[in-house]
Each structure stands twice: as C-alpha cells, then as structure tokens.
Amino acid sequence: MTLQPSRLVSINRDAPPEGAEAFCLRRDGRNIRFMLAPGGEKPRGTVLISPGRCEFIEKYFEVAREIQSRGFAVFITDHYGQGLSDRPLKDRFKGHIDSFDTYAADFEAMISAVWDRLPGPHALLGHSMGGMVAVKMLARGRIPVRACALSAPMLGINGLAPGASIAATAAVLLGLAARYVPGRDTDVKAPTYHGNMLTHDQARFDRMVRYYEADRALMLGAPTFGWVAAAARAIDETRRPGFAESIQIPMLIASAADDSLVSTRAQERFAAHSLSAQLVDMPHARHEILMEKDEIRQRFWAAFDALLTRAKL
Structure with missing residues (x-):
C-alpha cells in the first residue's frame, strides 16, 4: 500500500476546511481518495467520516468546518467507486460493488496508513450507506473509536422487498452483476431540486450540483x-x-422523519436491540440530515455534542 497526493475540487463560496490535504491510498491495485484536515494546535480528537452512496469529499466541506470549530481533526473518504476514487467498472457511472466488506476494509486500511496524523480520541460519523459501513466496521472490532454518530443509516432500504434482493442475487449468479437494475434512469445528469428526496434546503442542494458541474467525474x-x-x-x-448488541460504544442514530430512501423502522429496530444507541427523531427532515435546513441541522449537532459528552470526548 502506498500514499500519493491527490486534489480537491473547488467552487465559489465553499472553502475547504482549514489545512485540508487530499491523498490517494494505493491498495490492491486501486486508488482510494481521502482528505485530512487538522483540528488546531491542541485538537480534542478526530472525527472519521464515512459518506453515503453517490457522495464525495467536497460535499462534506461544511460539515468538516463545523467539526473543526469543535476542536476536532477530520478524516473523510471517497468510498471505492465514488467521488475521485477509482471505479470498479469501465462505465464509471455505474454504482457497483462486490461486497460492503470492501468499503469497510478500505476505510480501515486508510486510517491505519495515516493513524499518526489522526489525534485521539476518535469518533465515527456515517451517513446512509456510510452508516452501514460504520456499523460493519464497529462489529468487526477493527476501528478503535469511542463514539459513533449515524445520520439516516442504511439499515434497511425502502422498496427493497425480499423478492428484489433475491432477484439481484440471482442476477449476480447469472453473471449480470455489472448491469444496471431495471427501472432506473441510466442517463447520468445533474439532479434538479424540484421533487428531490434528499433535502428541503435548495442552497445546499444547488451547491452539490455546482460540484457536479465543476467536475463531472464526481x-x-x-x-x-x-x-x-x-x-x-x-x-x-x-x-x-x-x-447490534456487539457494538457497545455510545451511539447516536439520527432518524429522518420524511425519509423516503432508507427505512426508519429498521433504524428503530436496531436501536431497540442495541445496548448503547440513542435514537433521535429529526422531524421534517428528508434523507440527507447533514445537508438539510439550518433548524434540522442544529438539532443534529445538538445531539452530536451530547454524544461527545456521553463518550467523554
């Protein structure tokens, strides 16, 4: 495994967090991009961020700056197949992976490679698919963090009936793993705010679109x-x-009340079985809580700060 400098995409009115640096980890013949941002002269620790499906480092610049304002250093990755990390298929726009274990193993390898630059103690923040990756890492017991915050974690997918998962598995066995699932628009273009299922905040939605316009590779x-x-x-x-019971560190599960993408019931079920998770409802929030309107985000950050207190961070 080797480290190489990488780059960050820039747009107007959205500065990277102070001191941010981008790198690629060369692992198993693949380049996986990540960003480090320091936490000041005397950092309280480091927050490790695992983004959701379709997301990329630059989308979390605002979140990273807010974490820095709390005195923490920040680590964010582009999962394999996303952002400016390598993509597994010739058609780079296909959302593909062999196993979520690949995401988890990559994340663990990256933080291991730069562990001396991640001051402790450590907390983990995962959104949606990244939340699923987070709980897999915690259950594996290979990521030494003291607390975990999950934003709308993908512990279940709305509309993914057992029949759909069986059909997908059958397609994989038939050699069709790399094909788009039917019924989905395969014309890759920038999304529009009207009718979106992600956020009520148009300014933050439009910011995401400006990144796509700045670099289509994202x-x-x-x-x-x-x-x-x-x-x-x-x-x-x-x-x-x-x-769920195997994860015993303090945990926050922020559940978006208006989420049409992932299952809030699955989040409730996980929290009920957990020995340490606190489920916090986010009224009026769509799926991307961290990209929502200010009043929703303030509720999340209040719960996040309470988690840090509970974990003595």
Missing part, C-alpha cells in the same frame, strides 16, 4: 445488480441476533 448513476445484492447481504447481517 457523479454516480444508478446501482447495479451487484450493488443491490451486496446491500441486501449487508442489511441481513445487521439483523442477525447479537449484531
């Missing part, structure tokens, strides 16, 4: 059969007896 399209099958396997794993 974009990602519909998922493949392989991605859906991998997601279904990961969801099944979190529902096994003892999985």
